[in-house]
Amino acid sequence: MEYTTPPFEVSFKGLLFDMDGTIIDSTAAVVKHWHTVGNEIGVDPEVILQTSHGRRSIDMLKVLSPEKANWEYVRHMEALLPKLHGADATEIPGARALLDALISAGARWTIVTSGTEPLVGGWLDVMRLPRPRHLVTAESVADGKPDPACYILGREKLGLSAGDGPEILVLEDSPAGIRAGKAAGCKVLGLATSHTAEQVLAAEPDWVVRDLRSVRMVGAEGGGGGDGGVTLQISDALAAAAPTAAATTE
Incomplete structure (x- = not known):
């Protein structure tokens, strides 16, 4: 092509x-982010990364970790991403x-x-x-x-x-x-x-x-x-x- x-x-x-x-x-930052979150919720980060791009975190969590699928948790963990990994974007x-x-x-x-x-x-x-x-x-x-x-x-x-x-x-x-x-x-x-x-x-x-x-x-x-x-x-x-x-x- x-x-x-x-x-x-x-x-x-x-x-x-x-x-x-x-x-x-922000791919490099997101990879680090989902490794942290994956380990926190007990889900293989690579499984998350295979289907996460372009989708909302809350929709991913509804499938992978329903107890974390709430806006308070999602907003908190996403707010940390640019703060912790801003240099990677x-x-x-x-x-x-x-x-x-x-x-x-x-x-x-x-x-x-x-x-x-x-x-x-x-x-x-x-x-x-x-x-x-x-x-x-x-x-x-x-x-x-x-x-x-x-x-x-x-x-x-x-x-x-x-x-x-x-x-x-x-x-x-x-x-x-x-x-x-x-x-x-x-x-x-x-x-x-x-x-x-x-x-x-x-x-x-x-x-x-x-x-x-x-x-x-x-x-x-x-x-x-x-x-x-x-x-x-x-x-x-x-x-x-x-x-x-x-x-x-x-």
């Missing part, structure tokens, strides 16, 4: 970003530049994540990344990804309707998150940062890129008032997803 498509442009009314694997890469290439451009343009964007508010806030503080006006976190919905509720709520927080779905872009790295975005009626850009290109493609996103260096804002409407759309240029996308891209850029 080759990331060889020429640049093309697509316009959106709003962008919904996943967090881990899309804005930051890195930015996804291109993420900060894209967020800065969206903020400068007054574009509609937010973060929709399977992490709790203490986890997300901790990472944004440690990484000194911008915080959106509204957040959708693990506590915000009854069911986590791949259920579309989180992205439907994210769309609503941007002041957009169900009819705007095709003009909303979800940026995701996990198959569960990609399926959630598609089920919410949005366009989805899959990042091959935490899974193989084959795994990302199997979730059927509209486009696949290596990371956010392939995404650049090239235009904005609305004069920075927060209610206009933006035009993105996507380059070096996976050739296997190119027909979908071509069909949406007329």
Whole structure:
């Protein structure tokens, strides 16, 4: 598989970003975290890590350790992760530049994540990344990804309707998150940062890129008032997803 498509442009009314694997890469920190938690609850950490990415901790614990599946415990243990392992996280290439451009343009964007508010806030503080006006976190919905509720709520927080779905872009790295975005009626850009290109493609996103260096804002409407759309240029996308891209850029 080759990331060889020429640049093309697509316009959106709003962008919904996943967090881990899309804005930051906290894999090394999460591995340490789940080893600690796994040993604490008596579950093999490797079993947890095989299926944890893109899923809420509380959903994992409901299966692996039901007595720990409560928000007080989950929020406490996730709040510790950036504090103890902050040095192990890195930015996804291109993420900060894209967020800065969206903020400068007054574009509609937010973060929709399977992490709790203490986890997300901790990472944004440690990484000194911008915080959106509204957040959708693990506590915000009854069911986590791949259920579309989180992205439907994210769309609503941007002041957009169900009819705007095709003009909303979800940026995701996990198959569960990609399926959630598609089920919410949005366009989805899959990042091959935490899974193989084959795994990302199997979730059927509209486009696949290596990371956010392939995404650049090239235009904005609305004069920075927060209610206009933006035009993105996507380059070096996976050739296997190119027909979908071509069909949406007329």
